Amino acid sequence: MVVIHQPIGVASLITPWNFPLAMITRKAGAALAAGCTCVVKPAEDTPLTALAIANLATEAGIPPGVFNVITSDRHHAPSVGKQLCEHPLVAGISFTGSTNVGKLLYKQCSxxxxxxxxxxGGNAPFVVFKSANIEQAVQGAIASKFRNAGQVGSFCKVF
Known part of the structure; x- marks a missing residue:
């Protein structure tokens, strides 16, 4: 198997409200490392994080037009997402969020x-093997599920 890392062009990154810094930097870091430019569309609830990252990118010397942010209110978010999906210069979309919105974006990108x-629709799956200490596993699941005000979830399955 051969893997060739090549830029695809403009990558649109649509991120959720929880963990805005981590989500944006994870997506943008990969896109920029591959040589792509980015258009970040942050969640309506957390636009300031994306704008702060854009400011830091400018301060770090990233050329204008390489890291871009487009914000919107909740009412306009669907039309902004549609524009990103259907714009001929956008080569790829990365989205983290609900399954229903993912289905819509999939259809628009097609x-x-x-x-x-x-x-x-992730909920932080949590796998526990029979050889594990079940009390430690339960404590780990509880800590994962309720850290950050419940914005992280866990699904526990014993094997």
Whole structure:
């Protein structure tokens, strides 16, 4: 198997409200490392994090037009997402969020056969093997589920 890392062009990154810094930097870091430019569309609830990152990118010397942010209110978010999915210069979309929105973006991207990466409806799966200490596993699951005000979830399955 051969893997060739090549830029695809403009990558649109649509991020959720929880963990805005981590989500944006994870997505943008990969896109920029591959040589792509980015258009970040942060969640309506957390636009300031994306704008702060854009400011830091400018201060770090990233050329204008390489890291871009477009914000919107909740009412306009669907039309902004549609524009990103259907714009001919956007080559790929990365989205983390609900399954319903992911389905919509998938449909909108299909018209232009864009590359699409979706992380949908996750709830932090948690696997426990029979050899594990069950009390420690339960404590770990509880800590994961309720850290950060419940914005992280866990699903525990014993094998």
């Amino acid at each position: 018209k232009g056969l864009k590359r699409l990466g979706l992380e949908l």
